[in-house]
Each structure stands twice: as C-alpha cells, then as structure tokens.
Amino acid sequence: MPEAAQALDSDQLLRQVIALKAQIKAAETELAPLLDQLSGFTEEGDLDATFSFSDWSFNWSPGRASYSYPSKVKEIEATLKQAKKTAENDGSATKKLGAPFWTIRAPKP
Numbered sequence: 001m002p003e004a005a006q007a008l009d010s011d012q013l014l015r016q017v018i019a020l021k022a023q024i025k026a027a028e029t030e031l032a033p034l035l036d037q038l039s040g041f042t043e044e045g046d047l048d049a050t051f052s053f054s055d056w057s058f059n060w061s062p063g064r065a066s067y068s069y070p071s072k073v074k075e076i077e078a079t080l081k082q083a084k085k086t087a088e089n090d091g092s093a094t095k096k097l098g099a100p101f102w103t104i105r106a107p108k109p
Contacts (some may be wrong), residue, residue, distance in 0.1 A: 018104075025106065039060065
C-alpha cells in the first residue's frame with residue numbers, strides 16, 4: 001500500500017470501489033464517441049491503423065470474426081458438447097481454475 005493510504009474497513013473500501021467504478025463508467029461513456037471519431041479518421045485514410053502519438057500507442061482492430069456453420073457442423077458440435085459434459089460428470093475431465101477476479105456491476109436503473 002502507498003504510504004498515504006490507510007487501512008479501510010470493508011464499508012469504506014466498498015464505497016471507494018463503487019466511486020472508482022462510477023468514474024470509470026463515466027470516462028468510458030465520454031470516450032466512446034471520441035473513439036468513433038478516431039475510427040472515422042482511420043476509415044477516411046487520415047490516420048493509419050497503427051500509430052504513436054505523445055508516446056501513446058494506438059492500434060485499430062476491425063473486430064473479431066464470427067462464423068455461422070452448416071447444420072452438419074452444428075450436429076458434431078452438439079455431440080462434442082455432450083461428450084464433454086459426460087466427461088465432466090464422470091470425473092474423467094480435469095478441472096482447472098483461472099486467476100480469481102471480481103465482477104462489479106452498477107444496479108440496474
């Protein structure tokens with residue numbers, strides 16, 4: 001912990017986490033239209049897809065590809081999913097856990 005930071009009780013800690021999450025959400029809301037404008041400059045050819053500015057690195061990505069598969073492939077996938085579920089249930093599959101993490105969501109309006 002930094003020297004200036006003091007130990008917080010759980011309520012203080014939760015209030016601080018909520019305040020920071022709200023600030024992040026506000027910043028993301030403010031950032032979204034700016035990123036749209038930045039994408040526009042890239043699409044118009046005014047900016048490259050990868051560049052540096054003030055020692056910050058910018059890299060535009062077109063998005064993740066997704067596919068629609070024919071029914072035969074979907075049938076094979078369903079069979080595989082069932083085989084995996086069977087292996088999980090009978091203990092022949094090995095379970096591994098990733099790194100622990102927190103999911104923090106604001107209340108629904």
